Amino acid sequence: MSAPFDRIILGDVVTGAGVLNDAYVAVRGETIAAIGQGEPPPAAGTDDHRGRFILPGLVDGHMHTSSAIGWDGIEGATRSAAAGGVTTCVDMPYDVPRSVTDAGILAEKIGWVERLAHVDMALYGTITKSGGVDAIAGLAAGGISAFKLSTYEYDPVRFPRIDHPTMQAAFAEIARTGLPVAVHNEDQELVERLTEEARAAGRTEPIMHCRTRPPLAETMADLEIFEIGLATGAHVHIAHSSLARGFAIARTFRGMGMQATGEACIQYLCMTEADIVRLGGRGKCNPPFRTAEEVERMWECLLAGEIAYVSTDHAPWPVERKTASDIFACGAGLIGLQSFAPLFYTLLAERGLPVSLMATYCAERSARLHGLFPKKGTIAVGADCDLAVLERGDFVFDETAIQDRPELRWSPYHGRRMRARVAATYLRGTLVWDGQTVLARPGSGRFMRRQASP
Numbered sequence: 001m002s003a004p005f006d007r008i009i010l011g012d013v014v015t016g017a018g019v020l021n022d023a024y025v026a027v028r029g030e031t032i033a034a035i036g037q038g039e040p041p042p043a044a045g046t047d048d049h050r051g052r053f054i055l056p057g058l059v060d061g062h063m064h065t066s067s068a069i070g071w072d073g074i075e076g077a078t079r080s081a082a083a084g085g086v087t088t089c090v091d092m093p094y095d096v097p098r099s100v101t102d103a104g105i106l107a108e109k110i111g112w113v114e115r116l117a118h119v120d121m122a123l124y125g126t127i128t129k130s131g132g133v134d135a136i137a138g139l140a141a142g143g144i145s146a147f148k149l150s151t152y153e154y155d156p157v158r159f160p161r162i163d164h165p166t167m168q169a170a171f172a173e174i175a176r177t178g179l180p181v182a183v184h185n186e187d188q189e190l191v192e193r194l195t196e197e198a199r200a201a202g203r204t205e206p207i208m209h210c211r212t213r214p215p216l217a218e219t220m221a222d223l224e225i226f227e228i229g230l231a232t233g234a235h236v237h238i239a240h241s242s243l244a245r246g247f248a249i250a251r252t253f254r255g256m257g258m259q260a261t262g263e264a265c266i267q268y269l270c271m272t273e274a275d276i277v278r279l280g281g282r283g284k285c286n287p288p289f290r291t292a293e294e295v296e297r298m299w300e301c302l303l304a305g306e307i308a309y310v311s312t313d314h315a316p317w318p319v320e321r322k323t324a325s326d327i328f329a330c331g332a333g334l335i336g337l338q339s340f341a342p343l344f345y346t347l348l349a350e351r352g353l354p355v356s357l358m359a360t361y362c363a364e365r366s367a368r369l370h371g372l373f374p375k376k377g378t379i380a381v382g383a384d385c386d387l388a389v390l391e392r393g394d395f396v397f398d399e400t401a402i403q404d405r406p407e408l409r410w411s412p413y414h415g416r417r418m419r420a421r422v423a424a425t426y427l428r429g430t431l432v433w434d435g436q437t438v439l440a441r442p443g444s445g446r447f448m449r450r451q452a453s454p
């Protein structure tokens with residue numbers, strides 16, 4: 001006897017392997033129970049998305065929901081994620097007032113996730129500037145998906161630079177846990193000197209953000225983290241490479257037998273130095289935008305399979321932190337969760353590339369690296385029924401439609417033509433975005449423990 005399915009979802013099903021046209025996804029409870037083409041089996045309900053793409057819900061492997069306003073930020077950020085087809089958010093640990101530096105703070109943050117999140121969340125952990133290595137095993141046991149460290153100090157408590165000996169000890173301990181360690185990759189000395197010189201010369205216009213964080217600042221940091229990784233056996237992951245060279249360096253270290261990876265944020269696949277000139281503080285992020293030629297090299301890396309996954313680095317600064325005429329006074333980070341799916345689809349369409357790349361780079365690969373696959377990141381029998389439904393057409397991204405608190409409704413992509421919009425989002429079989437309204441509630445989302453090795 002075969003029990004009826006709870007729901008049948010009709011559309012063109014996209015996986016990393018390709019597109020199943022005129023297909024269905026059958027849901028039972030929270031999971032995908034069947035996938036097929038042709039006449040769908042009987043079910044209690046049918047959602048008709050024929051003519052639309054049904055992708056795995058996106059797994060955004062890099063964001064900062066709580067860096068500006070604390071854990072309260074989880075609520076609005078995950079609401080905009082639901083509206084953007086992102087069903088799993090992997091959140092960075094550099095929160096105000098406290099970073100996630102031990103198992104107790106992790107447990108507290110998990111409580112906030114369970115109360116506030118609209119979509120599922122996995123979490124990074126980090127260490128304190130000194131004396132933090134002892135907390136590593138407890139964070140791993142607490143279920144974090146990865147560690148995050150930095151070569152650059154934004155704040156001595158919240159976002160410290162970890163010195164080389166401490167990084168070596170931390171990597172050795174992290175290697176024992178089997179978890180990856182993502183590292184923010186910018187050289188402190190070089191950036192500080194160039195910034196001092198620019199300020200002294202009165203050069204505080206937007207392009208100076210790029211000039212004071214040149215490619216060398218990034219690649220020197222890449223080399224040191226991979227050297228320490230090679231010496232300790234840790235899986236070291238560049239938290240964001242804006243440069244093709246970062247992926248070439250990772251490949252070189254993989255050739256030496258270590259686990260060396262790196263991710264690209266979507267902005268490094270489309271934004272250029274001309275965009276920070278145009279956008280001012282709204283275009284400030286670290287690392288900065290590079291040249292148009294570099295963007296092309298980044299796509300070559302992606303198509304060669306060298307990019308671990310594509311993320312947003314969503315960092316919701318209130319807009320008043322992004323508007324100073326002195327570029328150095330603006331916060332670094334972009335709002336990007338709700339634009340992620342439409343923009344990545346648009347970039348693929350503009351380049352004549354297949355939509356299956358979105359399933360691969362924005363869901364499957366990020367889920368794998370964070371140990372969430374195959375529960376997350378794929379449309380497969382037994383997986384959580386997390387889906388992003390894309391409607392193709394001619395749209396314009398409107399920042400006022402961002403489903404977050406009013407001061408966070410800004411976007412560097414405001415006014416950009418988009419070839420698709422997110423028409424629906426499903427989280428574990430439940431419709432959480434119908435194309436107009438977020439139907440999820442705070443607490444609809446759950447904490448996702450790391451489940452597997454990459």
Ligand SMILES: [Zn+2]
Pocket residue numbers: 062063064092313
């Ligand atoms: Zn980040």
